[in-house]
Amino acid sequence: MSGTNQSCDPPNKNGNTMLNGKTKIAYFSMEIGLKSEIPTYSGGLGVLAGDTIRAAADLNLPMVAISLVSRKGYFRQRLTPEGQQIEESDSWEPSQYMDMLPAEITVPLYGRAVKVKAWQYDVVNPAGRSVPALLLDTDVEGNLPSDRAITNYLYGGDMRYRLEQEVVLGIGGVRILDALGYRIRRYHMNEGHSALLALELLKKNGLDHNKVRDMCVFTTHTPVEAAFDKFPYMLFDEVLPGYIPQSELRALSGGDGFLNMAKLALNLSSYVNGVTKRHSEQSQAIFPGYRIKAITNGIHSYTWTCECFRNLYDKYITGWAIEPSLLVRASVIPDEELVEAHRGAKKTLIDYVNSTTGAAMDYETLTIGFARRATGYKRANMIFSDIDRLRSIASGGKIQLVYAGKAHPRDEPGKAMIREIFRYARELRDEIKIVYLEGYNMDLALKIISGVDLWLNTPQPPMEASGTSGMKAAHNGVVNFSVLDGWWIEGWMEGITGWAIGPPPDLKLSDQERRRRELRDLYNKLEYIIVPMFYDRKDEWHRIMTNSIEKVASYFNSHRMMSNYVMEAYL
Numbered sequence: 305m306s307g308t309n310q311s312c313d314p315p316n317k318n319g320n321t322m323l324n325g326k327t328k329i330a331y332f333s334m335e336i337g338l339k340s341e342i343p344t345y346s347g348g349l350g351v352l353a354g355d356t357i358r359a360a361a362d363l364n365l366p367m368v369a370i371s372l373v374s375r376k377g378y379f380r381q382r383l384t385p386e387g388q389q390i391e392e393s394d395s396w397e398p399s400q401y402m403d404m405l406p407a408e409i410t411v412p413l414y415g416r417a418v419k420v421k422a423w424q425y426d427v428v429n430p431a432g433r434s435v436p437a438l439l440l441d442t443d444v445e446g447n448l449p450s451d452r453a454i455t456n457y458l459y460g461g462d463m464r465y466r467l468e469q470e471v472v473l474g475i476g477g478v479r480i481l482d483a484l485g486y487r488i489r490r491y492h493m494n495e496g497h498s499a500l501l502a503l504e505l506l507k508k509n510g511l512d513h514n515k516v517r518d519m520c521v522f523t524t525h526t527p528v529e530a531a532f533d534k535f536p537y538m539l540f541d542e543v544l545p546g547y548i549p550q551s552e553l554r555a556l557s558g559g560d561g562f563l564n565m566a567k568l569a570l571n572l573s574s575y576v577n578g579v580t581k582r583h584s585e586q587s588q589a590i591f592p593g594y595r596i597k598a599i600t601n602g603i604h605s606y607t608w609t610c611e612c613f614r615n616l617y618d619k620y621i622t623g624w625a626i627e628p629s630l631l632v633r634a635s636v637i638p639d640e641e642l643v644e645a646h647r648g649a650k651k652t653l654i655d656y657v658n659s660t661t662g663a664a665m666d667y668e669t670l671t672i673g674f675a676r677r678a679t680g681y682k683r684a685n686m687i688f689s690d691i692d693r694l695r696s697i698a699s700g701g702k703i704q705l706v707y708a709g710k711a712h713p714r715d716e717p718g719k720a721m722i723r724e725i726f727r728y729a730r731e732l733r734d735e736i737k738i739v740y741l742e743g744y745n746m747d748l749a750l751k752i753i754s755g756v757d758l759w760l761n762t763p764q765p766p767m768e769a770s771g772t773s774g775m776k777a778a779h780n781g782v783v784n785f786s787v788l789d790g791w792w793i794e795g796w797m798e799g800i801t802g803w804a805i806g807p808p809p810d811l812k813l814s815d816q817e818r819r820r821r822e823l824r825d826l827y828n829k830l831e832y833i834i835v836p837m838f839y840d841r842k843d844e845w846h847r848i849m850t851n852s853i854e855k856v857a858s859y860f861n862s863h864r865m866m867s868n869y870v871m872e873a874y875l
């Protein structure tokens with residue numbers, strides 16, 4: 305917070321000076337990827353929130369982010385030699401990175417007042433512009449021990465714990481912004497976790513729905529009904545007794561015995577969007593009667609470009625970091641320098657792999673990357689569906705594979721998938737080098753997405769609402785090879801920006817037939833197109849690398865995404 309804000313707004317009712325008086329947009333997210341060492345994120349949703357705020361700083365948007373401090377993080381992942389995931393607490397010390405603000409508010413829980421404070425982390429861009437992120441914390445003197453633990457674990461605990469966290473995030477978030485003198489005109493809910501903010505606004509505005517709707521924006525991130533946060537009304541009434549008239553709440557958030565956070569957000573937002581064009585259509589089908597727009601995700605270009613490519617872009621595409629659409633000029637980069645930059649990024653990764661695993665991977669071999677949350681629908685094991693075919697494609701040491709990713713502590717199938725990959729790695733160890741790196745986080749993500757040659761993505765359609773790691777790969781000249789789902793439907797130009805695995809999503813096929821075609825493409829394109837081009841037709845391969853920057857990175861970035869939000873949702 306600086307004192308240079310030239311606000312003309314009068315002091316608010318708490319008498320605070322209006323240091324924050326110009327801030328108009330509050331961005332609420334359960335998780336936020338501020339930087340690798342701050343473990344307040346678990347995956348794509350949190351990284352997107354961080355990228356949103358980083359882009360807001362670049363674009364000088366009057367924004368503030370609200371999230372939870374998650375003092376014990378998500379978890380730190382260790383993997384045994386058998387691929388058994390061991391979860392360790394990822395405690396961190398907020399005071400090492402940020403300041404505790406003096407303001408203190410309370411939220412109602414079980415009829416008592418639980419104190420909430422906030423840490424402020426300033427996301428500062430290279431030009432010195434900044435956007436604050438406020439991380440809410442209930443570890444406050446005077447709170448009961450159990451209340452002090454509410455903001456400890458990201459996605460930890462049971463349904464009751466989650467609801468308590470969402471009370472702190474949604475209701476606490478609105479109250480802390482008021483206490484700090486922010487004047488918010490738009491409340492953006494990044495996923496339904498923060499939807500209780502809309503109830504708090506309703507109470508503040510005499511239950512005037514239209515007034516609240518005018519202020520709220522909701523972005524949904526999942527294509528499946530079952531994934532939305534739902535709480536039994538009985539639990540809600542116990543946690544927040546008398547907070548809002550029961551009839552009011554039930555009318556707003558679904559009448560089937562559950563408080564559906566997505567429904568609540570939908571009913572109290574004037575602008576709602578999905579995160580790709582396809583995902584907005586799916587959401588429209590899940591929620592008939594609502595208007596669901598599309599704003600396709602993007603990633604923060606500077607954050608997700610490795611050192612070697614930053615230097616390259618600095619040399620040939622002046623201003624790219626602030627205006628990543630300029631990457632459309634990528635053809636001006638000479639092939640030799642493109643190759644040299646990639647060689648540097650690949651060396652960084654391979655050296656890291658070799659020093660941490662002893663795998664003795666090779667610098668010249670076609671290296672395929674797969675790193676993302678380890679959960680069933682992402683199908684990390686798909687390439688092993690036909691082991692003999694994979695063996696024959698890779699024969700003579702033609703490919704090597706780098707994996708990483710955490711499974712949620714309660715996701716047993718996700719954990720089993722990690723063990724399965726370890727088994728294949730062992731079985732194939734004399735023919736294909738395969739490593740699974742532990743401790744996936746933002747730093748490791750950047751190393752992998754920039755250091756491999758080919759980015760493999762095999763989600764089960766239509767489960768991947770967007771996906772963003774392929775956009776990161778493209779920013780580093782890494783070529784996408786992906787199932788047609790999420791963002792790739794929009795980024796894919798066959799043989800130009802990469803290749804598709806399987807048929808377009810709108811083709812009506814049985815699951816079995818779809819899978820058959822996916823496997824056919826996966827193996828055939830690897831064997832007959834990708835491997836030969838990588839080794840023997842280098843010029844064509846370099847063209848696809850350049851196209852990835854020129855046609856993918858120039859569009860699938862958070863600056864383009866944020867200008868969409870400004871024009872469609874915030875203004």
Ligand SMILES: *Cc1c(COP(=O)(O)O)cnc(C)c1O
Pocket residue numbers: 346347348349351675676677744745746749750770771772773774776
């Ligand atoms: C980008 C990123 C993700 C998202 O990856 P997807 O392949 O889009 O699911 C998840 N985790 C981390 C750490 C990331 O950087």
